[in-house]
Structure formats: structure tokens, C-alpha cells
Amino acid sequence: MATQREAEIRKDVQTYYGQVLRKSADLQTNACVTAAGPIPRHIREALQNVHEEVSLRYYGCGLVIPECLENCWILDLGSGSGRDCYALSQLVGEKGHVTGIDMTEGQVEVAKKYMDYHMEKYGFRAPNVTFIYGYIEKLGEAGIKNESYDIVISNCVINLVPDKQRVLQEVYRVLKHGGELYFSDVYASLELPEEIRTHKILWGECLGGALYWKDLAILAQNVGFCPPRLVTASLITIQNKELESVIGDCRFVSATFRLFKLPMTGPTEKCQVTYNGGITGHEKELIFDANFTFKKGETVEVDEETAAILKNSRFAQDFLIRPIGEKLPTRGGCTALQAKDIITDPFQLAEESDHMKSRCPPDAAGGCCDTKKCCKNYN
Numbered sequence: 001m002a003t004q005r006e007a008e009i010r011k012d013v014q015t016y017y018g019q020v021l022r023k024s025a026d027l028q029t030n031a032c033v034t035a036a037g038p039i040p041r042h043i044r045e046a047l048q049n050v051h052e053e054v055s056l057r058y059y060g061c062g063l064v065i066p067e068c069l070e071n072c073w074i075l076d077l078g079s080g081s082g083r084d085c086y087a088l089s090q091l092v093g094e095k096g097h098v099t100g101i102d103m104t105e106g107q108v109e110v111a112k113k114y115m116d117y118h119m120e121k122y123g124f125r126a127p128n129v130t131f132i133y134g135y136i137e138k139l140g141e142a143g144i145k146n147e148s149y150d151i152v153i154s155n156c157v158i159n160l161v162p163d164k165q166r167v168l169q170e171v172y173r174v175l176k177h178g179g180e181l182y183f184s185d186v187y188a189s190l191e192l193p194e195e196i197r198t199h200k201i202l203w204g205e206c207l208g209g210a211l212y213w214k215d216l217a218i219l220a221q222n223v224g225f226c227p228p229r230l231v232t233a234s235l236i237t238i239q240n241k242e243l244e245s246v247i248g249d250c251r252f253v254s255a256t257f258r259l260f261k262l263p264m265t266g267p268t269e270k271c272q273v274t275y276n277g278g279i280t281g282h283e284k285e286l287i288f289d290a291n292f293t294f295k296k297g298e299t300v301e302v303d304e305e306t307a308a309i310l311k312n313s314r315f316a317q318d319f320l321i322r323p324i325g326e327k328l329p330t331r332g333g334c335t336a337l338q339a340k341d342i343i344t345d346p347f348q349l350a351e352e353s354d355h356m357k358s359r360c361p362p363d364a365a366g367g368c369c370d371t372k373k374c375c376k377n378y379n
């Protein structure tokens with residue numbers, strides 16, 4: 001049973017997103033609409049096809065469109081007016097499916113209103129999107145079955161739920177083995193004090209309920225996920241004097257992480273992996289996370305965990321994967337990243353990205369380094 005505080009928070013959030021806000025511009029801080037950085041062309045085009053009213057009510061804080069989506073079944077937690085669902089609907093294709101779940105009626109109504117518009121625009125004979133009214137910490141009550149989705153996404157929502165471990169447990173339950181939670185959310189630089197956590201506007205603006213970033217790894221481990229893989233991060237500049245004075249020294253970042261659910265297999269080993277360039281929109285290289293970029297045809301040594309993820313997920317079909325012992329003909333190969341070089345702190349990544357951006361010429365074609373830390377140009 002939800003505690004009284006949880007029930008109050010839900011009501012406040014429903015009022016905020018159903019009645020107080022009408023469009024992104026009504027937000028009082030820029031936490032929910034922090035820019036995600038450069039967007040690959042095929043995703044930009046998919047987003048441009050989304051109806052204006054749906055896009056106007058977008059309150060996400062990152063880009064939650066991963067790679068390798070054809071025919072996938074995707075669940076969007078806190079789908080709001082449906083912008084990400086409709087963009088993903090094109091990318092999974094008619095044989096894939098996208099389900100959006102949200103607890104705010106007004107948001108679900110807007111999402112449903114444009115179903116025919118989008119299906120017609122994409123030329124689909126039958127809709128491949130469903131919107132459900134329900135709670136993301138109670139996916140079972142909403143009829144969502146065990147191991148039924150390839151990917152779960154979420155854009156700026158988990159911060160709004162007090163019981164984050166319960167949300168992750170539900171995600172773990174509904175994901176197929178090898179599936180992933182690919183999500184953008186707001187994180188704090190410290191454990192938030194009571195004053196911030198109980199501030200209604202800060203909660204509604206996705207700041208008051210933000211997780212201390214180090215706690216994500218603990219929650220993921222408790223639930224059974226692999227350690228979080230950091231994809232992108234950008235610092236949030238609040239830009240509201242009154243709220244800044246309540247926040248004090250705490251800093252916030254918007255970050256995208258991927259959490260994989262791997263089958264319980266035996267011991268894993270380091271591997272050499274070679275990407276075949278087969279993923280739509282990522283033919284030259286696959287930027288897997290902030291630490292790993294796989295260039296087509298290049299053999300790279302990866303640690304045990306990365307090897308296990310590639311072997312057991314939907315990415316397996318696009319990689320040649322061999323144990324380290326077997327010598328492969330290499331073309332420009334390189335050795336595994338040292339543990340000390342792997343970035344897991346979103347604040348560090350966001351600061352490095354800002355620093356690199358300020359050093360890169362604005363028209364640096366192809367980017368000046370090979371990770372998302374930099375000003376990579378997607379064209």
C-alpha cells in the first residue's frame with residue numbers, strides 16, 4: 001500500500017503535469033528540458049514527424065532513443081504526451097511495438113488523440129503504439145507481463161517517484177533477458193536535504209526527487225542489473241533565482257544511463273570484438289556509451305562485462321566476438337580501457353563535455369574525439 005506521502009506526491013505531480021503545465025515553456029527551471037546534445041540524423045527526422053501538440057508538451061531531459069531498434073518491443077515509463085513513443089514507433093517499424101504508460105490523464109489523452117495521425121503519416125496498416133493509464137511502480141496492475149519487452153525507456157520520470165527501487169524491480173521483471181533500461185533522468189551531486197525533497201515546486205520540476213548519482217549503482221545491483229553504463233550527461237543550470245536560493249550548493253545533472261539485464265550465465269571473459277556496421281544510422285561507428293565507441297571493422301579488446309553485454313543482448317548479431325586467446329586479423333585495433341579511465345560520474349562527464357565543446361571549432365566535421373564526451377557531429 002502506498003504511504004500517505006507517496007499518495008500526496010502522486011497527486012501533486014498529476015496536478016502539475018495535467019493542469020499547471022500546458023507546454024514545455026511553462027516550466028520554472030530548465031531541468032526537464034536540458035538539451036541532449038547532437039542528435040543523429042535518422043532520429044532528428046523521426047522527431048520532426050511527431051505532431052506539434054505532442055512535441056509542445058514534451059518535458060524530457062535527454063534523448064532516450066538507443067540503437068538497433070527494428071522489430072523491438074519498447075515500454076516507455078511516464079510517456080507523457082507521447083513524443084518519444086511516436087518517434088520510436090517509426091524506428092521499430094510496423095512489426096515492432098511501443099507501449100507508453102503514464103498516470104496523468106491529461107497527458108495520456110493528448111498522446112491517444114494523435115494515434116491515427118501518426119499511423120497514417122508513417123503508412124502503417126495497424127497501430128504499433130498503445131498508451132496505458134497507470135503507475136510505473138505497479139506495471140503488473142497495468143497488465144504488463146514478465147519478460148515481455150526488449151527495451152524499457154524513460155525520460156525524466158523516475159526522479160518523480162519516491163520508491164525508485166520498486167520502479168527498477170518492475171523494469172527488471174518486464175524486461176527480456178538481454179534487454180535494457182535506457183533512460184534519461186536528473187541526478188544530484190549529494191544526498192538531498194529534507195528542505196529540497198519536500199519542496200513541491202522543486203519536486204514537480206524534477207529536482208526535489210533526484211537521486212544522488214552514486215545511489216543508482218547501488219539500486220541497480222540490489223535489483224540484479226549490470227552496473228550502470230553512462231551514455232551522456234549535461235549540467236543543469238536552474239535559471240530561477242528563488243529556487244536557486246533553496247538549492248544552495250547542490251548541483252544537478254541530466255544523464256542518460258543504460259542498465260542491462262543479462263541471463264545468469266557462468267564466468268565471463270575478456271574478448272576481442274569487431275563491429276560490422278550493420279545498425280541503421282550507425283553504419284560507420286556505434287557510440288555505445290561514454291567509454292566505448294566501436295568503429296566498423298576495427299577490432300577492440302573489451303572487459304568481461306562489456307563482452308557479456310554484447311554477447312547476450314540484441315547487439316550480438318552486429319558483432320564478431322572472440323575470446324582474447326584467439327588471434328584475430330586486426331585493423332587499427334586497440335586494447336581494453338583501464339578501469340581507472342572508465343567514466344561513471346555524470347558530473348565529470350558533463351564537465352569534460354563542456355570543456356571539449358569550448359575547445360572544438362563549431363564546424364568540427366566528424367568531431368574531434370571518438371566518444372560522446374565531445375562535440376561529435378551527426379550528419
Ligand SMILES: C[S@@+](CC[C@H](N)C(=O)[O-])C[C@H]1O[C@@H](n2cnc3c(N)ncnc32)[C@H](O)[C@@H]1O
Nearest residue numbers: 058059060078079080102103104135136155160
Ligand atoms: C517530466 S514529465 C516527462 C514526460 C515524458 N517522458 C516526456 O519526455 O515528455 C513526467 C511524466 O511522468 C509521469 N509520472 C510521474 N510519476 C509517475 C508514476 N508514478 N507513474 C506513471 N507516470 C508517472 C507524469 O504524469 C508526467 O507525465
